[in-house]
Amino acid sequence: MKKSVLRKYAVLIATKGINVQKGQEVVINADLDQPEFIKILTEECYKAGAGKVTVEWSYQSLAKIHYRYRSLKTLAKVEEWEKAKYQHAVDVLPCRIYIESEDPDGLKGINRRKMAYAQQKRYPVIKPYRDKIENRDQWCIAAVPGKKWAKKLFPDLSVNQAVEKLWEAILMTSRVDDDPVQAWKNHNEDLRNRCNWLNSLGIEKLHYSSSNGTDLTVGLIRQGRFCGGEETSLQGYTFNPNIPSEECFTSPARGQADGIVYATKPLSYEGQLIENFNIRFEGGKAVEWHAEKNVELLTKMLTMDEGAAYLGECALVPFDSPINNSGILFYNTLFDENAACHLAMGEGFADCIEGFEELGLEKCRELGVNDSMIHVDFMIGSRDLNITATCFDGRQVPVFVNGNWA
Amino acid sequence: MKKSVLRKYAVLIATKGINVQKGQEVVINADLDQPEFIKILTEECYKAGAGKVTVEWSYQSLAKIHYRYRSLKTLAKVEEWEKAKYQHAVDVLPCRIYIESEDPDGLKGINRRKMAYAQQKRYPVIKPYRDKIENRDQWCIAAVPGKKWAKKLFPDLSVNQAVEKLWEAILMTSRVDDDPVQAWKNHNEDLRNRCNWLNSLGIEKLHYSSSNGTDLTVGLIRQGRFCGGEETSLQGYTFNPNIPSEECFTSPARGQADGIVYATKPLSYEGQLIENFNIRFEGGKAVEWHAEKNVELLTKMLTMDEGAAYLGECALVPFDSPINNSGILFYNTLFDENAACHLAMGEGFADCIEGFEELGLEKCRELGVNDSMIHVDFMIGSRDLNITATCFDGRQVPVFVNGNWA
Numbered sequence: 024m025k026k027s028v029l030r031k032y033a034v035l036i037a038t039k040g041i042n043v044q045k046g047q048e049v050v051i052n053a054d055l056d057q058p059e060f061i062k063i064l065t066e067e068c069y070k071a072g073a074g075k076v077t078v079e080w081s082y083q084s085l086a087k088i089h090y091r092y093r094s095l096k097t098l099a100k101v102e103e104w105e106k107a108k109y110q111h112a113v114d115v116l117p118c119r120i121y122i123e124s125e126d127p128d129g130l131k132g133i134n135r136r137k138m139a140y141a142q143q144k145r146y147p148v149i150k151p152y153r154d155k156i157e158n159r160d161q162w163c164i165a166a167v168p169g170k171k172w173a174k175k176l177f178p179d180l181s182v183n184q185a186v187e188k189l190w191e192a193i194l195m196t197s198r199v200d201d202d203p204v205q206a207w208k209n210h211n212e213d214l215r216n217r218c219n220w221l222n223s224l225g226i227e228k229l230h231y232s233s234s235n236g237t238d239l240t241v242g243l244i245r246q247g248r249f250c251g252g253e254e255t256s257l258q259g260y261t262f263n264p265n266i267p268s269e270e271c272f273t274s275p276a277r278g279q280a281d282g283i284v285y286a287t288k289p290l291s292y293e294g295q296l297i298e299n300f301n302i303r304f305e306g307g308k309a310v311e312w313h314a315e316k317n318v319e320l321l322t323k324m325l326t327m328d329e330g331a332a333y334l335g336e337c338a339l340v341p342f343d344s345p346i347n348n349s350g351i352l353f354y355n356t357l358f359d360e361n362a363a364c365h366l367a368m369g370e371g372f373a374d375c376i377e378g379f380e381e382l383g384l385e386k387c388r389e390l391g392v393n394d395s396m397i398h399v400d401f402m403i404g405s406r407d408l409n410i411t412a413t414c415f416d417g418r419q420v421p422v423f424v425n426g427n428w429a
Numbered sequence: 430m431k432k433s434v435l436r437k438y439a440v441l442i443a444t445k446g447i448n449v450q451k452g453q454e455v456v457i458n459a460d461l462d463q464p465e466f467i468k469i470l471t472e473e474c475y476k477a478g479a480g481k482v483t484v485e486w487s488y489q490s491l492a493k494i495h496y497r498y499r500s501l502k503t504l505a506k507v508e509e510w511e512k513a514k515y516q517h518a519v520d521v522l523p524c525r526i527y528i529e530s531e532d533p534d535g536l537k538g539i540n541r542r543k544m545a546y547a548q549q550k551r552y553p554v555i556k557p558y559r560d561k562i563e564n565r566d567q568w569c570i571a572a573v574p575g576k577k578w579a580k581k582l583f584p585d586l587s588v589n590q591a592v593e594k595l596w597e598a599i600l601m602t603s604r605v606d607d608d609p610v611q612a613w614k615n616h617n618e619d620l621r622n623r624c625n626w627l628n629s630l631g632i633e634k635l636h637y638s639s640s641n642g643t644d645l646t647v648g649l650i651r652q653g654r655f656c657g658g659e660e661t662s663l664q665g666y667t668f669n670p671n672i673p674s675e676e677c678f679t680s681p682a683r684g685q686a687d688g689i690v691y692a693t694k695p696l697s698y699e700g701q702l703i704e705n706f707n708i709r710f711e712g713g714k715a716v717e718w719h720a721e722k723n724v725e726l727l728t729k730m731l732t733m734d735e736g737a738a739y740l741g742e743c744a745l746v747p748f749d750s751p752i753n754n755s756g757i758l759f760y761n762t763l764f765d766e767n768a769a770c771h772l773a774m775g776e777g778f779a780d781c782i783e784g785f786e787e788l789g790l791e792k793c794r795e796l797g798v799n800d801s802m803i804h805v806d807f808m809i810g811s812r813d814l815n816i817t818a819t820c821f822d823g824r825q826v827p828v829f830v831n832g833n834w835a
Binding site: 055058059061062065066069070073074075076078080082084085088089091092093094097102103104106107108110111 | 464471476495497500503516
């Protein structure tokens with residue numbers, strides 16, 4: 024990909040993505056796939072005002088080896104210096120950039136039970152730090168091509184051609200055109216208008232139905248609101264947490280989901296695909312699930328902790344979204360979640376509560392925002408998905424008809 | 430390079446290099462150049478018994494950007510979590526593997542003054558931790574090809590061919606043959622015999638002379654000893670700190686060096702080359718120096734701190750060493766220092782003092798082991814270098830004649 028185009032993409036992430044402020048720290052998490060791009064991104068963060076940029080490299084191929092050879096004890100332990108590093112993040116609130124490029128099948132064969140156990144043991148230690156950072160920092164997830172990811176999407180091309188083709192797909196769906204910063208200003212405005220309309224309705228619950236069997240009712244929180252595109256941190260800085268992003272989303276009311284929902288795309292979770300699955304809810308909780316492939320991984324996911332069986336997000340995305348129209352299944356949630364309406368299991372978003380700045384995290388959870396160590400999106404949008412809102416004033420308002428905005 | 434050969438090399442580093450013990454932590458420092466090899470090395474460390482292996486990736490290309498954009502203040506600061514990480518290293522004494530692959534010219538154009546200032550500010554904070562680790566841990570420096578490094582050595586080859594050729598040179602000089610572990614057992618025994626002979630002489634001072642103008646006398650420490658190849662940590666574990674290694678070396682007496690010495694190979698320091706230089710010593714201290722290229726970098730090096738102007742090492746390597754005979758100038762000290770006799774400016778080795786385990790670091794320094802934040806080797810071996818020992822009993826013993834062991 025041309026360096027001048029990559030530089031535009033880097034500027035987009037630094038300025039509209041995290042919107043780094045003068046003197047702020049930035050931490051970039053990246054795999055080893057595109058170091059040249061990470062170099063450009065580092066430089067653009069500095070040019071945008073960053074006081075210190077740190078790159079934390081990871082290498083997906085090592086994960087399986089670690090989980091194979093390390094003991095549960097060493098995997099579960101959070102060292103004192105790691106705690107000190109989390110405390111640093113609480114004190115300094117660095118902007119975080121997550122650059123994804125992983126092989127969707129990269130963790131195939133990993134010891135899942137060991138992994139889940141270690142994550143569960145580490146989580147209570149990390150959670151207090153995470154809670155103190157949540158909603159206060161600016162962050163952005165974006166993507167670059169990895170070789171294996173590209174070959175999975177375009178198996179008939181050479182590695183170099185596949186990487187180039189994936190670059191094109193990423194940049195197109197991320198609106199990296201002549202002036203991506205202006206494009207994102209316009210796009211953020213569009214999403215804001217959609218959200219304003221939804222919020223003006225005063226929705227009590229959403230009913231999803233589709234010919235695939237989906238028949239689900241999800242209750243919303245009275246003080247909740249739909250968000251989309253640009254967000255604002257508690258420090259008052261705007262940022263775009265996802266590039267790309269096509270969704271208007273909210274945090275549903277914990278305990279209010281009944282019926283069954285069918286996934287319409289495979290779910291890539293921990294480097295593996297869960298395919299053709301459905302989940303039945305009772306009183307908000309997933310009580311029964313089936314999958315044609317990797318059902319045991321779905322079970323692990325839904326039982327990671329108490330909150331993993333409850334919904335954390337309802338997101339509305341037209342079936343005719345640019346990503347869906349690209350015809351590409353990315354095997355990556357950042358993209359695939361923006362191809363269609365989706366739900367998420369696990370952690371909800373406190374900042375979807377009106378006035379969450381004053382209420383605080385605990386109060387938001389009392390109001391119905393779910394709490395969990397996981398947050399996993401899965402796609403439920405289809406060509407004939409209908410979504411009807413029942414409002415607190417009793418009105419029935421069509422929100423989606425035949426997969427698109429009503 | 431064939432995977433089976435790389436695996437032998439990895440086994441060599443894990444077992445003879447750091448000689449990792451059951452349950453020990455291992456930290457691998459590596460650039461992004463050869464992730465596949467780092468994966469193999471990680472696995473072989475686990476197979477050899479490591480309880481936890483961490484890879485700390487770095488990317489040389491980022492250094493220039495950081496030093497360009499960051500303030501002196503942020504560059505000089507050691508964060509609390511970094512101190513906690515050093516403390517972890519003091520407590521746990523992880524084995525350290527340093528895998529070198531950097532471009533010898535990779536830091537050309539970097540802001541040297543800023544870099545030196547930051548290093549000088551950080552050093553007093555880090556030093557207490559480093560002193561507590563020194564001589565207690567097992568460590569090993571080895572190399573893998575980087576693309577730019579390979580192209581510098583073999584500019585007429587394609588990148589892939591150059592990388593392959595550099596692999597061959599690294600593996601050949603590192604004795605990675607059919608049974609590299611046995612080859613290193615034999616090699617360590619050879620070096621031990623040489624050192625035993627030197628130590629039996631009771632050398633008071635060494636006189637270096639060569640037709641290139643070198644005429645230098647260096648005093649040794651009475652309690653000093655020559656070491657080479659395998660070392661033993663204070664915990665009692667053997668390890669090979671350098672792969673390859675051809676030298677018998679000792680720590681000279683601080684304050685006892687007089688005369689002039691001419692470098693016989695370029696010195697690659699902080700990613701840049703200092704060429705055709707000489708240093709004149711008086712009372713142990715470098716008092717005058719000249720270089721045809723990068724004299725200001727030499728000045729920076731010799732003035733990093735008080736101890737940087739004093740010698741930290743005298744190493745004896747035959748001119749007909751395998752590395753010198755390969756005809757390759759590696760532009761990397763790990764190799765080039767094993768091509769010829771050399772000296773080092775800066776930090777000396779306390780473990781070159783007889784009984785250093787009981788004496789402790791401070792006492793060793795009182796005896797004449799130099800202290801500095803730097804340790805930089807430079808080559809002085811030549812075809813006609815003669816080294817004559819004056820022993821404490823008054824004998825004159827030829828040690829090197831015409832570049833090789835007498």
